[in-house]
Amino acid sequence: MNILETEWLSRMDYGQAWDLQKKLVKEIDRDDRAETLLLLEHSPTYTIGSDRHPEHLLYGKEELTRRGIALYEIDRGGDITYHGPGQLVGYPLLYLDAEGLDLHRYLRNLEEAIIMLLADFGITGSRKPEYTGVWVGDAKIAAIGVKFNKARARRGFITSHGFALNVKKNVEQEGFQGIIPCGIAEYGIVSLETLTGMELQVEEIGIRIIPYFAKVFDYDAAPTGATSLSS
DSSP: OEEEEEEEEEEOOHHHHHHHHHHHHHHHHSSSSSSSSEEEESSSEEEOTOOOOOGGGGOHHHHHHHHHHHEOSSSSSSSSEEEEETTTEEEEEOOEESOOHHHHEEEEEEEHHHHHHHHHTTOOOOOOSSSSEEETTTTEEEEEEEEEESSSSSSSEEEEEEEEEEEEEEOOOOTTGGGGGGGGGGSEOOOHHHHOOOOOOOHHHHHHHHHHHHHHHEEEEEEEOOGGOOO
16 A cells, blocks of 8 residues: 555645645655645635636625635636635645546545545435535535646646535534535535534544545555644
8 A cells, every 4th residue: 555644734824725735746746755635724715716606706805805714716626615714624635647547536535535434423425416525415514626737757647625524513604605605506514513413623523534535545544744744
């Protein structure tokens, strides 16, 4: 098996994390760094993916400033979503060899790791064929949006961006009301705390997802690292 480095970065502004991803993608491409799973929370942020539907953002610039929510147009797939405190964000930076490459399978594997985590809590996570992400009934608990960066030194791709799992109850109300999440108006949002009735910590959930992620992607996961990458 390959070793997967895991890093818990705590709270980080979106722009800083985006720059870090781009830096590490280059290092992994050069084989200067092991493949890595970054786990963190973000300050309140809306990100608009390559689908580019700005009409799904319901707040104007003044309201965004008043609420302290950053806005980024970024290079992942998908539409608009929210990131903020109480949400576990995972950025897998993995090398996908060109031989036998199945990009859709990569997305399904991300979903599967989250579904396996939910099962730990007695929750049945599911997929909706027309959408990417993880659902509990008709409520979305995890959004997924990725980028496949063409490797320069090898044949294949290196992944970036990733998943956002709603852990704390506050996530349901503190940002999603300002957007049409992923352009999907007919379904709601839910958190792990709401479903379990438990008080949970984001870092705890990050640690618990690592073995499922490693299993799905066939890695040996190294112990979770410190926050040194953020500097």
